[in-house]
Amino acid sequence: xxxxxxxxxxxxxxxxxxxxxxxxxxxxxxxxxxxxxxxxxxxxxxxxxxxxxxxxxxxxxxxxxxxxxxxxxxxxxxxxxxxxxxxxxxxxxxxxxxxxxxxxxxxxxxxxxxxxxxxxxxxxxxxxxxxxxxxxxxxxxxxxxxxxxxxxxxxxxxxxxxxxxxxxxxxxxxxxxxxxxxxxxxxxxxxxxxxxxxxxxxxxxxxxxxxxxxxxxxxxxxxxxxxxxxxxxxxxxxxxxxxxxxxxxxxxxxxxxxxxxxxxxxxxxxxxxxxxxxxxxxxxxxxxxxxxxxxxxxxxxxxxxxxxxxxxxxxxxxxxxxxxxxxxxxxxxxxxxxxxxxxxxxx
Ligand code: FNR
Ligand code: 8K6
Numbered sequence: 404x405x406x407x408x409x410x411x412x413x414x415x416x417x418x419x420x421x422x423x424x425x426x427x428x429x430x431x432x433x434x435x436x437x438x439x440x441x442x443x444x445x446x447x448x449x450x451x452x453x454x455x456x457x458x459x460x461x462x463x464x465x466x467x468x469x470x471x472x473x474x475x476x477x478x479x480x481x482x483x484x485x486x487x488x489x490x491x492x493x494x495x496x497x498x499x500x501x502x503x504x505x506x507x508x509x510x511x512x513x514x515x516x517x518x519x520x521x522x523x524x525x526x527x528x529x530x531x532x533x534x535x536x537x538x539x540x541x542x543x544x545x546x547x548x549x550x551x552x553x554x555x556x557x558x559x560x561x562x563x564x565x566x567x568x569x570x571x572x573x574x575x576x577x578x579x580x581x582x583x584x585x586x587x588x589x590x591x592x593x594x595x596x597x598x599x600x601x602x603x604x605x606x607x608x609x610x611x612x613x614x615x616x617x618x619x620x621x622x623x624x625x626x627x628x629x630x631x632x633x634x635x636x637x638x639x640x641x642x643x644x645x646x647x648x649x650x651x652x653x654x655x656x657x658x659x660x661x662x663x664x665x666x667x668x669x670x671x672x673x674x675x676x677x678x679x680x681x682x683x684x685x686x687x688x689x690x691x692x693x694x695x696x697x698x699x700x701x702x703x704x705x706x707x708x709x710x711x712x713x714x715x716x717x718x719x720x721x722x723x724x725x726x727x728x729x730x731x732x733x734x735x736x737x738x739x740x741x742x743x744x745x746x747x748x749x750x
Contacts, residue, residue: 452498490570508583573625579666581637
């Protein structure tokens with residue numbers, strides 16, 4: 404009933420996945436205080452190497468991208484070396500792993516990087532506090548200057564090069580879930596009146612510049628992107644956002660990315676302004692490989708792939724609860740249900 408998940412999938416001439424199950428990126432806040440992944444982190448990923456592709460937990464491209472404690476980075480030699488231990492362990496077990504490249508934008512907090520500006524598209528704060536750190540109220544960000552934007556694009560490209568240095572098979576640019584790139588793509592957070600704001604073309608410009616800079620550095624065959632056309636996390640929805648993604652997604656179709664990955668917690672959510680679910684909307688305007696995600700069981704994901712709703716299935720929370728998720732599904736074994744208390748340790 405899930406047999407179609409267990410056939411190989413060719414992403415491009417460089418990469419073929421041994422099955423269609425991806426491990427979704429999952430922030431675990433378990434890097435050491437220099438934001439270096441530890442041996443426990445390597446062991447955690449190695450146990451999950453049977454996934455067709457692991458997408459790493461979101462990994463910050465530079466210090467001011469940090470919005471949660473002990474999230475790993477990819478900008479110091481020690482971090483690159485730490486990741487090399489992880490990628491070696493995954494490869495040794497026959498797996499493949501991409502690094503998810505992250506800058507949280509206005510969801511960053513200076514508490515984590517010793518003070519200084521929080522950057523975003525515009526000076527529009529997100530309401531609330533850092534999760535589980537209620538004393539850390541989100542700040543009003545500084546609207547990135549043209550100079551800041553240039554540097555950010557260069558820093559994404561450098562982090563991508565560092566990821567390849569660290570032995571990753573490629574990168575997924577985190578353009579989803581209300582973080583920096585997504586903040587340029589939604590009217591809630593982008594109020595700019597320069598060439599990065601107001602029109603779909605302008606609002607897509609930063610995302611496309613990052614994608615193009617990463618492609619120029621490591622190749623489109625090793626570059627994926629995650630996007631959230633439906634605002635649901637760290638972001639308010641706006642019907643005008645539809646036109647932005649109507650422009651962006653066909654522009655991305657031209658770029659021969661390894662894949663595009665939906666960013667959503669529950670793909671049964673319907674968005675009026677998208678005319679349905681996030682995956683159905685993306686499928687209608689994007690022609691390349693699409694990774695579906697969001698509260699899917701293996702059976703429901705397999706049926707969705709059968710119905711051509713997307714090409715690959717990413718699994719998040721069940722992979723936290725079941726390191727051997729792929730083997731269990733293949734054998735029809737019962738899964739351990741996910742519980743939030745499991746976030747306290749790496750099993
Ligand atoms: C997430 N998710 C997430 N997404 C992302 O792009 N980068 C990340 O670092 C994280 N971190 C993260 C941590 C935890 C604890 C959860 C539960 C989720 C979202 C995740 O990739 C996925 O989209 C959702 O969990 C929905 O898939 P499942 O869990 O329903 O299969
Ligand atoms: C990328 C950083 C993630 C930080 C940890 C997030 C943990 C969240 C776990 C709960 C999952 C449900 C959240 C649903 C959010 C959607 C709101 C409509």
